[in-house]
Amino acid sequence: MTDSGDSQQPSPTGFSSRPLSGKRAVVSGSSLGIGRGIAIALAQAGAEVTINYRSHPEQADEVVQKCESHGVRAHAIAADMGIQSDVERLVDEAAELMGGLDIVVSNAAYSDRHTMLASDLDEFRKTIDISMWGAFYLIRRGAQKMVDAGQGGNIVVISSPHAHMPMPGAMAYNMAKAANDQMAKTAAVELCRDRIRVNVVHPGWIDTPGERKFFSEETLANESAKLPWNRLGRPDEIGRGVVFLCDPASQYITGSTLTIDGGIQLPWREMYRVEEAEKLS
Structure with a gap:
């Protein structure tokens, strides 16, 4: 085993303003939203x-420009995540462009x-295929590249509280996210000896263009x-969580789930009881 994937040592304080300098990353579905x-x-x-x-090349180019404004190189590659050959090409091209x-x-x-009974099965399958x-x-091809290089690495899977909360009307998505959680944790076990860390992020309700598919501005x-x-x-709040997980200073974290949800999984519908208790004390 080697630790070279996390060989960059943290500063004496444990923090660095550019902890991922020299690292090369690929992010699926990154032209919009999270x-x-x-x-x-x-x-x-x-x-x-x-x-x-x-399907959003202009927005992808804008993200490239935003990234490059921080003094790093950035690239955009079109690929349909529901098609295996496309995903594998994405990883291969990204690794070639960035040198690893x-x-x-x-x-x-x-x-x-x-709902399950009203599902359009083509849409149901599309949800499973992509999600x-x-x-x-993606994680399989990425892991293959990392193992072959022998330098360790980081994989982060953006999952969802839907993985364990059976939201009605979202069966396919619930299923896919539950699978994501198990996929990531199994990969964490299998890749530990290669010093490839695999972690999960559970975002809460995030303000993204995708939410407008289901809700009006007034409802949101x-x-x-x-x-x-x-x-x-906000998407940037999820981004900071991913940076934290990939930071070499976090090298003892693998197989974990980071929840970034503003407390949405707490029993918040019972929050009035806190005020009630305060009045009684």
């Missing part, structure tokens, strides 16, 4: 980044919201105000 926030955060931390997109691969972030997802199989294709404003933190999360 993926965009992750790509920019990685660039801010010093990593060279490959942005993946399927140190960080793989599986972020791309798709979701169609219908589950796409994640598997009204419902977000009811959340424990009284707002939706």
